[in-house]
Amino acid sequence: MTITVSHLKKFYQTHQKEPGFLGSLTSLIHRKYQTVKAVDDVSFEIKEGELVGFIGPNGAGKTTTLKCLSGLLYPTSGYVSVLGFTPFERKNAFLKQIALVMGQKNQLWWDLPAQETFLLNKEIYEIPDEQYKKTLDELVELLDVSDLLKVQVRKLSLGERMKMELIAALIHSPRVLFLDEPTIGLDVVMQKKMRDFIASYNQLHKSTILLTSHYMEDVRQLAQRVIIIDHGKILYDGKLDNLVKKFAKYKVLSVVLDTYVAPDKFKEIGELTDYNFPKAVIRVPRSASNVAAAQLLEKFPVDDLNIEEPDIEDIIRDVFTSEGKL
Amino acid sequence: MAASQDNLDTLSKEGAAQGVVTQNNRKSYFGTLPIRYARIFLLHFQDVFQNRSRSFVWFLLSLLNPLVVLLFWRGAFQNSSSPLGDWTYNAIAGYYLLLVIAGSFLQVHIEEDIARRDIQLGFLSQYLMRPFSYILMKFFQELPWRIIQGFFGVLVLLLFSFFIIKNGIVLVHDPAQIIASIIILVLAFSISFLFKMIVGISALWITEFSGLQELIGVVDIIFAGFIMPLALFPPFIKTLSYVLPFAYMIYFPIISLLGRLTTMESLQTIGIQVVWLMIFGIIYRMMWQRGIKKFTALGQ
Numbered sequence: 151m152t153i154t155v156s157h158l159k160k161f162y163q164t165h166q167k168e169p170g171f172l173g174s175l176t177s178l179i180h181r182k183y184q185t186v187k188a189v190d191d192v193s194f195e196i197k198e199g200e201l202v203g204f205i206g207p208n209g210a211g212k213t214t215t216l217k218c219l220s221g222l223l224y225p226t227s228g229y230v231s232v233l234g235f236t237p238f239e240r241k242n243a244f245l246k247q248i249a250l251v252m253g254q255k256n257q258l259w260w261d262l263p264a265q266e267t268f269l270l271n272k273e274i275y276e277i278p279d280e281q282y283k284k285t286l287d288e289l290v291e292l293l294d295v296s297d298l299l300k301v302q303v304r305k306l307s308l309g310e311r312m313k314m315e316l317i318a319a320l321i322h323s324p325r326v327l328f329l330d331e332p333t334i335g336l337d338v339v340m341q342k343k344m345r346d347f348i349a350s351y352n353q354l355h356k357s358t359i360l361l362t363s364h365y366m367e368d369v370r371q372l373a374q375r376v377i378i379i380d381h382g383k384i385l386y387d388g389k390l391d392n393l394v395k396k397f398a399k400y401k402v403l404s405v406v407l408d409t410y411v412a413p414d415k416f417k418e419i420g421e422l423t424d425y426n427f428p429k430a431v432i433r434v435p436r437s438a439s440n441v442a443a444a445q446l447l448e449k450f451p452v453d454d455l456n457i458e459e460p461d462i463e464d465i466i467r468d469v470f471t472s473e474g475k476l
Numbered sequence: 477m478a479a480s481q482d483n484l485d486t487l488s489k490e491g492a493a494q495g496v497v498t499q500n501n502r503k504s505y506f507g508t509l510p511i512r513y514a515r516i517f518l519l520h521f522q523d524v525f526q527n528r529s530r531s532f533v534w535f536l537l538s539l540l541n542p543l544v545v546l547l548f549w550r551g552a553f554q555n556s557s558s559p560l561g562d563w564t565y566n567a568i569a570g571y572y573l574l575l576v577i578a579g580s581f582l583q584v585h586i587e588e589d590i591a592r593r594d595i596q597l598g599f600l601s602q603y604l605m606r607p608f609s610y611i612l613m614k615f616f617q618e619l620p621w622r623i624i625q626g627f628f629g630v631l632v633l634l635l636f637s638f639f640i641i642k643n644g645i646v647l648v649h650d651p652a653q654i655i656a657s658i659i660i661l662v663l664a665f666s667i668s669f670l671f672k673m674i675v676g677i678s679a680l681w682i683t684e685f686s687g688l689q690e691l692i693g694v695v696d697i698i699f700a701g702f703i704m705p706l707a708l709f710p711p712f713i714k715t716l717s718y719v720l721p722f723a724y725m726i727y728f729p730i731i732s733l734l735g736r737l738t739t740m741e742s743l744q745t746i747g748i749q750v751v752w753l754m755i756f757g758i759i760y761r762m763m764w765q766r767g768i769k770k771f772t773a774l775g776q
Contacts, residue, residue, distance in 0.1 A: 222601050222604060224769075246607050248605075252601075261523060261527060262522060269515075270516065
C-alpha cells in the first residue's frame with residue numbers, strides 16, 4: 151500500500167470568547183475551551199497509481215487529512231504511513247518523493263521568471279541535470295507553457311501561474327502527489343485544462359494522487375474512487391458509479407409534452423421538480439422508475455421521454471444532509 | 477521502504493517506479509555540496525538584485541540616522557576645543573561612516589519576513605515540505621540583501637570620506653589586526669543572523685509581534701552603538717552594553733576596523749562572540765524544535 155491511514159484523529163483546542171469588551175475580560179480569567187474534531191477516526195488505504203478524490207464541504211476535514219498525510223500536521227492519534235514513512239518525521243528521503251500543492255499558496259519568486267524557481271528546486275531536491283531537463287520538457291509540453299518560462303511571474307495570469315506552480319511542485323517527479331483544491335479560482339476553461347493535465351500525469355507516471363476539491367466536476371472527471379468526508383468522518387469510500395447506485399434513491403424522468411398538462415396531474419407519477427412547458431422533470435423512486443415511465447407514456451401526451459440518473463451533486467448534497475443515516 | 481534511507485541523493489527513474497532507491501556515493505555528495513550552495517545563493521542573489529531599487533531605498537533610510545548625528549558632532553566639535561579623549565572629530569566621523577556600512581552589511585532584517593509571511597500567513601508550511609533546512613534557506617535569502625546593501629555602504633564611505641573628512645579615516649592596517657577584524661565581522665554577522673532568527677520564530681508564540689520588534693529595535697539602537705561610540709557612554713551603560721550581545725554585532729566590528737582594539741581585546745571580543753553564537757545557537761535550536769511541534773499541532 152502506498153498510503154495507509156488507520157483510525158486517524160486530529161483534534162484542536164480552541165477557546166471561545168464572548169462578544170464585546172466584557173467578554174475579553176472574562177476570557178482573561180476564565181477561558182472556555184472547545185475541542186474541534188477536524189478528523190475523527192478516519193481509515194483508508196490507497197494503492198500505488200490510484201487517483202482518489204476527496205470531497206466534502208468547507209471545514210469537513212479534507213485539508214487536515216491531507217496535511218497529516220504530507221507531514222505538516224502531527225495526528226492526535228492513529229496510524230499514518232506514506233511510502234513506508236511516518237509523514238510528520240519529515241525525513242528528507244520522504245519529502246523528496248512527495249509533493250503537496252495548495253491552490254492558495256505559492257512558492258514561485260514573484261519578480262523572476264518561473265524558470266528560476268524551478269532551478270532552485272532542482273538544487274533543493276538534488277535532481278541530476280539530465281533528469282531535470284527531461285522532466286521540465288515533459289511538463290512544459292503537457293501544460294503548454296513553453297513561451298512563458300522566461301516571463302516574470304508577476305506578469306502571468308492566475309491560470310498560467312497555477313501551471314507554473316504545478317511544474318515547480320512536480321519537477322522532482324514525486325511518487326505521491328497531494329493536490330489541495332488545484333482548480334480553485336480558475337475559469338472553466340482553465341479548470342478543464344488542469345483536470346486534463348492531472349489525468350494524463352497520473353497515467354504517464356503511475357503516481358499516486360490524492361486530490362481535494364469542492365468542485366464536483368474535478369472529481370467526476372478525474373477520480374475513479376471518491377472518499378466523501380464531512381465533520382471529520384468518512385461517509386463514503388468507493389467508486390463514483392456505485393455512489394450513484396447506492397445512494398440515489400430516485401431516478402429522474404425528463405419529459406417533453408405535446409400539450410399542456412396541469413402540474414398537479416403529475417402527482418400520481420412522482421414529484422414534479424421542474425416544469426417549464428413543454429418540458430417537465432419528475433422524480434420517481436428508483437425501483438418504480440419503469441412503472442412510472444410506462445404510466446407517463448400511457449396517460450400523458452408525451453412527445454419524448456428520458457430516464458436519467460440524478461445529478462451527482464444532488465446525491466452528494468443528500469448524503470451530507472442525511473449523514474449518519476447511511 | 478525503510479526509514480534508514482535518509483541520506484539519499486537521487487531516486488533513479490526506474491527505481492522510483494519500482495519503489496527501489498539507489499544511493500549515490502557519499503564522496504560525490506560532499507564534493508557537490510559547495511557548488512549546490514553556491515547555486516542556491518546565486519539564485520537568491522538574482523531575486524534581490526531584481527529588487528535593487530527597493531533595496532536602495534531601504535539603504536537610504538538607514539543612512540539618515542548616522543548622517544544626522546554626524547552633523548550634530550560636527551557642530552559640537554566646532555564650538556568646543558576639548559576633544560573627547562582620543563576620539564577626535566576624524567575618529568568620530570570615521571565611526572559614523574563605518575556605522576553606515578556595519579548597519580547595512582551586518583544588521584540582519586529577516587525577522588519580519590519570518591514572523592509575518594512564514595508564520596502568520598503560513599508560508600512556513602512550504603519550507604517544511606522541502607528537503608532543505610529552514611535556517612539555511614533563510615540564510616541564503618538574507619545574505620544577498622546584506623551584500624548589496626553593504627556595497628551601497630562602501631560607496632557612501634568612499635563618497636563622504638572625500639567631503640567630510642579632510643585627513644581621511646584611519647583604518648586598521650596591521651595584518652594580524654586585519655585578520656582579527658575579518659573574524660569579528662563574520663562572527664558579528666552570524667550572531668546578528670541567529671538573533672534575528674530567534675526574534676522571527678518567537679512569532680510562533682507571540683501574536684503581538686510588532687511590540688517585540690519595536691522593543692528590540694530601541695534596545696539595539698542604544699546598546700549596539702548606533703547613537704554614539706559606546707566608549708563615550710557613562711560607565712554603567714558602557715558596562716551593560718559590553719555584557720549584552722548587541723555591541724558584538726555592530727560596535728566591536730567597527731572599532732576593530734578603526735584599529736582601536738589591541739590584540740588582547742580582539743581575542744577577548746572573538747571569545748565573547750563565540751559564546752554568544754553558542755548561546756543563540758542553543759536557544760534557536762530549542763525554540764525551533766518546540767515551535768515546529770506547536771506549528772504542526774495547530775496547523776495553518
